[in-house]
Amino acid sequence: MNKEKLLDMYYQMVLIRRVEERGAELYQAGKIGGFMHLYIGQEAVSTGLVAAREPRDRVITAYRDHGVALNCGISANEVMAELLGKVTGMSKGKGGSMHMASVEKNMWGGHAIVGGHLPIASGLALGDQYAGNDNVTICMFGDGATNIGYFHEALNLAKAWKLRVLWVCENNQYGMGTAVERASAVSEIRQKAEGFGMSNERVDGMDVLAVYEAASKAIDTVRRTGEPSLLEVVTYRFRGHSMGDPERYRTQEEVKKWQDNDPIGIFRRQLTAKKAATLKALDEIDARAEQEVQKAVEFAEASPEPGMEELFKDIYVEEV
Amino acid sequence: MARITMREAISQALWEEMERDPSVFILGEEVGVWGGTYAVTKGFYDHFGAERVRDTPIAENAILGAAIGAAMVGQRPVAELMTINFAFSAMDYVVNQAPKLHYMFGGQFKVPLVIRAVGGGGRQLGATHSQTPDAVFAHFPGLKVVSPGTPEDAKGLLKAAIRSDDPVLFLEHATMYQVRGDVPDGEYLLPIGKAKVQREGRDVTIVTYAKGLELSLKAAEDLSKEGIEVEIVDLRTLRPLDMDPVIESFEKTNRAVIVEEGWKSYGVGSEVAARIYEQAFDSVDAPIVRVAQKEVPLPYNRTLEQAALPQVPDILAAVKEVLK
Numbered sequence: 001m002n003k004e005k006l007l008d009m010y011y012q013m014v015l016i017r018r019v020e021e022r023g024a025e026l027y028q029a030g031k032i033g034g035f036m037h038l039y040i041g042q043e044a045v046s047t048g049l050v051a052a053r054e055p056r057d058r059v060i061t062a063y064r065d066h067g068v069a070l071n072c073g074i075s076a077n078e079v080m081a082e083l084l085g086k087v088t089g090m091s092k093g094k095g096g097s098m099h100m101a102s103v104e105k106n107m108w109g110g111h112a113i114v115g116g117h118l119p120i121a122s123g124l125a126l127g128d129q130y131a132g133n134d135n136v137t138i139c140m141f142g143d144g145a146t147n148i149g150y151f152h153e154a155l156n157l158a159k160a161w162k163l164r165v166l167w168v169c170e171n172n173q174y175g176m177g178t179a180v181e182r183a184s185a186v187s188e189i190r191q192k193a194e195g196f197g198m199s200n201e202r203v204d205g206m207d208v209l210a211v212y213e214a215a216s217k218a219i220d221t222v223r224r225t226g227e228p229s230l231l232e233v234v235t236y237r238f239r240g241h242s243m244g245d246p247e248r249y250r251t252q253e254e255v256k257k258w259q260d261n262d263p264i265g266i267f268r269r270q271l272t273a274k275k276a277a278t279l280k281a282l283d284e285i286d287a288r289a290e291q292e293v294q295k296a297v298e299f300a301e302a303s304p305e306p307g308m309e310e311l312f313k314d315i316y317v318e319e320v
Numbered sequence: 321m322a323r324i325t326m327r328e329a330i331s332q333a334l335w336e337e338m339e340r341d342p343s344v345f346i347l348g349e350e351v352g353v354w355g356g357t358y359a360v361t362k363g364f365y366d367h368f369g370a371e372r373v374r375d376t377p378i379a380e381n382a383i384l385g386a387a388i389g390a391a392m393v394g395q396r397p398v399a400e401l402m403t404i405n406f407a408f409s410a411m412d413y414v415v416n417q418a419p420k421l422h423y424m425f426g427g428q429f430k431v432p433l434v435i436r437a438v439g440g441g442g443r444q445l446g447a448t449h450s451q452t453p454d455a456v457f458a459h460f461p462g463l464k465v466v467s468p469g470t471p472e473d474a475k476g477l478l479k480a481a482i483r484s485d486d487p488v489l490f491l492e493h494a495t496m497y498q499v500r501g502d503v504p505d506g507e508y509l510l511p512i513g514k515a516k517v518q519r520e521g522r523d524v525t526i527v528t529y530a531k532g533l534e535l536s537l538k539a540a541e542d543l544s545k546e547g548i549e550v551e552i553v554d555l556r557t558l559r560p561l562d563m564d565p566v567i568e569s570f571e572k573t574n575r576a577v578i579v580e581e582g583w584k585s586y587g588v589g590s591e592v593a594a595r596i597y598e599q600a601f602d603s604v605d606a607p608i609v610r611v612a613q614k615e616v617p618l619p620y621n622r623t624l625e626q627a628a629l630p631q632v633p634d635i636l637a638a639v640k641e642v643l644k
Contacts, residue, residue: 127391157377314427317432320560
C-alpha cells in the first residue's frame with residue numbers, strides 16, 4: 001500500500017474518533033437526540049474494510065454507522081448535520097444517528113433493527129447478480145445480530161443463490177450488555193459460517209492493516225468465486241453500547257486492557273516503524289482532523305432545521 | 321376485451337409486465353417449478369426462466385429482505401407471499417422497512433417493490449391461515465395497500481403497482497380466483513388510490529372492497545327485487561384511501577353500510593365510518609352499520625367458519641337497519 005493511502009486511512013480513523021468525541025459532547029449538551037452509538041475503539045474495522053473495497057462495492061451496516069459513513073466518503077459536515085437533525089444532513093435530519101446513507105457513495109445505511117439489514121444486503125447482491133455485474137456487497141453487523149433469525153435466513157439465501165456478499169461480523173464482545181458467550185451458542189462467530197458451507201476468517205480488529213489485508217483477500221474471493229464469505233473482526237467498543245449505558249456488565253480493568261490496545265495508537269506505531277510518517281506528521285494529521293470536525297460542528301450548528309414542508313415530503317415517491 | 325377469471329387477470333398483468341420490462345422478476349415460495357400454489361404463475365418458469373421466476377427457501381424474511389434490497393438498487397421485484405398470514409413472520413419488512421426507507425433517508429432510496437399475498441377465510445384452513453388482516457397493513461404510512469374485487473381492477477392495478485416506485489402490498493382473496501369479468505386486452509392501467517362506484521343506486525351506500533364487493537353485489541340484486549337500490553363504492557386501495565366517491569355517494573343516499581371480511585374492531589369499516597362522520601356529518605340520516613367478521617379466531621369446522629364470516633344475509637339485514 002502506498003504512503004498516501006496509509007496516511008489517508010490514519011486520517012479517517014482520527015476523524016472518526018474526533019467526530020464521535022464531539023458528538024458525545026453535543027449529545028450531553030442536549031443538541032443530539034435519540035439513541036447514539038459511538039464507534040470509538042472500532043475505527044480500524046470499517047476503515048480497513050472500506051479501504052479494501054472498489055467504489056462499486058456496496059456497504060451496508062447497522063446503527064453504529066457514523067464511522068462507516070465517513071469512511072465511505074460522506075462528509076463530516078453531513079454526518080454532524082444529520083446528528084443535529086438539520087436539513088443539510090444526508091437524510092435531511094429525518095434519519096438521525098442510526099440512519100446515515102448515500103447512494104452516491106454506495107453506502108446503503110445505517111439500519112436500526114438488529115439483523116434487519118442482513119436480508120436486505122442479500123437483496124443488494126441479488127440486484128447486482130440480476131444485473132450481471134460482479135459488485136460485492138459488504139454487510140457489517142454486530143455479534144448480537146448473529147443470534148437472530150434474519151442472520152440465518154440471509155446467509156442461507158446468499159449461499160444457496162451464490163450472492164456476492166462479504167458478511168462482516170464486528171465482534172465487539174457484547175450485544176448491548178450481554179457478553180457473546182452468554183448469548184451465542186458459539187463464541188467464535190466465524191464458526192456459524194460453517195453451517196452454511198461458507199468460507200470464513202477471523203481477524204484482529206484493532207489492527208487496521210490486518211483488517212485491510214483480510215478484507216482485500218475476502219472481497220477478492222467473493223468477487224472471483226461468486227460466493228459469499230464471512231469475516232469475523234474481533235474488536236472492542238471503548239464507550240458504552242449507546243449514550244445511556246451504565247456499563248454494569250464489564251469492569252474498568254477490562255476496558256483499560258483494551259484501551260491500551262487502541263487501534264489508533266497501534267497504527268501510529270506501525271506507521272512510524274515503517275517510516276511512512278514521523279510522529280510530527282501524524283500530529284499534524286490529528287490537527288487537520290480536529291479542524292475538520294470543528295468546521296463540521298460549526299456547519300451543523302449554523303444549518304437550518306428542516307422546514308415543516310419536509311414533514312409530509314418523501315412518504316411516497318409518487319404524489320398521492 | 322375478454323371475459324376471464326381473476327387468476328387469469330393477475331397472471332396476465334404479471335406476464336405482460338415481465339415481457340415489457342426486464343427489471344421485473346418474481347420471487348417466492350413455489351412460484352417457479354410448481355407454478356405457484358394458486359397457479360397464478362403457471363407457465364412462467366418455462367417461459368421466463370429460473371433467473372426471473374425464482375423459487376425461494378421457505379423464509380419470509382429472506383424473501384422480502386432480498387426483494388427490498390434488489391428494489392433499492394433498481395430492479396422491480398414482485399415478491400409473492402404464499403399467504404398474507406406468513407407476512408407476520410416478516411412483518412418487519414412489510415411495515416417497518418419497505419415503507420420507511422424512502423422517507424427515513426431523506427428521499428435517497430426508492431423501493432419499487434410489489435408484495436403479492438393471498439388472504440381471506442372460507443377454506444377451512446383454521447385460525448392461523450384464514451385471516452383478512454388488511455387493516456393492519458393499511459395502518460402504516462409509506463406502504464400502498466391495494467385489494468381488487470374484479471378481474472379488470474386486478475389487472476389494471478397490478479400493472480400500476482409493478483410500475484410504481486413505491487412499495488405496494490397487493491392483496492388477493494383466495495376464494496375469488498374463479499370470479500369472472502371483462503378485462504381489457506394488453507396495456508391497461510388503473511391509478512392506485514382511487515375508489516370506484518361499481519353499482520349505482522339511490523337508497524343506501526355500501527362501502528366495501530375485495531370479497532365484500534362480491535357479497536355486496538349479490539345482496540344488491542336481492543334488494544333490488546324489493547325495490548331498494550344500493551350504490552356500491554369499491555375502495556380498491558386501502559392506503560392511500562380515496563374518500564371522495566364515498567362522500568359523494570353518501571351525500572346522495574345519507575345512509576351507509578360498510579362491508580369488510582376482516583374483524584370489525586379497529587377495521588376498515590371503523591376508519592371509513594369515522595371519516596364519513598367527520599366529512600359529511602350533516603348528511604347523516606341513520607347510524608352507519610358495519611358488517612364484518614365475528615370477533616373470533618376462524619374455526620376449522622365449515623358451519624362455524626361460515627357463521628364467523630360476513631354473509632349476504634348480514635348485508636341485507638344491515639341495509640334494512642339503516643333504512644329503518
